[in-house]
Amino acid sequence: MLRNNLIVLLLAAAGLFSSCGSGNHYSLTGSLPARYDGCLVKLTPATFFFSEEKPSPVDSVKIKDGKFQFAGTVQEPTVYMLTIDGVDYKIPDVASIAVVIEPGDITMVYDTLGIMVSGTPVNERYMTTIGEAKRETVRQRQLLWQERDSVKRLPGSVENEVDNYYNLKSSAIFKENVIPASENFIREYAGTEIGEFFFFHCCGKDVYSKAFVDEVYPTIRPEIREQYEALIRARQEKQDY
CATH class of the missing domain: 1.20.58 (Methane Monooxygenase Hydroxylase; Chain G, domain 1)
Structure with a gap:
């Protein structure tokens, strides 16, 4: 009986740690025309335009079949800049866009008017x-x-x-x-x-x-x-x- 109780406690603890980890997980999935396949998408911490600090990208991925995705963990909602190499900068809010990385599944859809973002509260x-x-x-x-x-x-x-x-x-x-x-x-x-x-x-x-x-x-x-x-x-x- 003692052994069975110990197993139950260990399983409960494992579930607790797993749920804590998943609670901070995010994914960011983008969709845009397939003509941008092969373009590199970069995710960089946002800074103020007047800040001397110019951070480097924390992650990058190439667009494939009109899709790209980032995933990881975040402690609290944080603003990042998502930039796409090779996109015409005359297209509004596509070549570079501020996005809030927060726990949950974030979806970004690009069209001729810019972007539509959904999936998380902020x-x-x-x-x-x-x-x-x-x-x-x-x-x-x-x-x-x-x-x-x-x-x-x-x-x-x-x-x-x-x-x-x-x-x-x-x-x-x-x-x-x-x-x-x-x-x-x-x-x-x-x-x-x-x-x-x-x-x-x-x-x-x-x-x-x-x-x-x-x-x-x-x-x-x-x-x-x-x-x-x-x-x-x-x-x-x-x-x-």
Whole structure:
């Protein structure tokens, strides 16, 4: 009887350790057109654009049959940059995209509007806010550029004037869609590394609403704010010369 009880305890302990390990497991599966087969996909820890640190990729894999996959373990949701060599950087949110690596099965599907990401809580929330706003921006801009090109073909049109007009309309589309969506997402994760990263990654500090900046900017770690402000001061000094 004692031997049987010992076996049961050992099996229970093994199951406990197994469940703990699997609870931190993630997989990231991407799907995109087969023409990108053979391209190298890299997964790199995300850093702020003003950070001097430039980390190296932690993993890489080649696309095969329109698919790629990463897998591993992670202790808490962390932002990584996923880059694809050989993809046209004019294609929005395909050549380089920020993705939150967190426990669970993450799926990324690429199309002409960018990406759709699903499967885990933070990524799902990103998609319903910033992700969908970016896709809607691309859709509206595609229609806008078609209209612009039609106007350019009209007799008497001046190309520079037409371009300036539609560039302003393009900027307005971005502001109407992406800025409020970014503020909603970042506000939910204020005080976390995810909130900090996307605060600087999505839009410029001077683009957000004043109320949003007053609310969220103080939640960012002081050392991160100082790095950012040092960059702004350096840029201003260059302009003053």
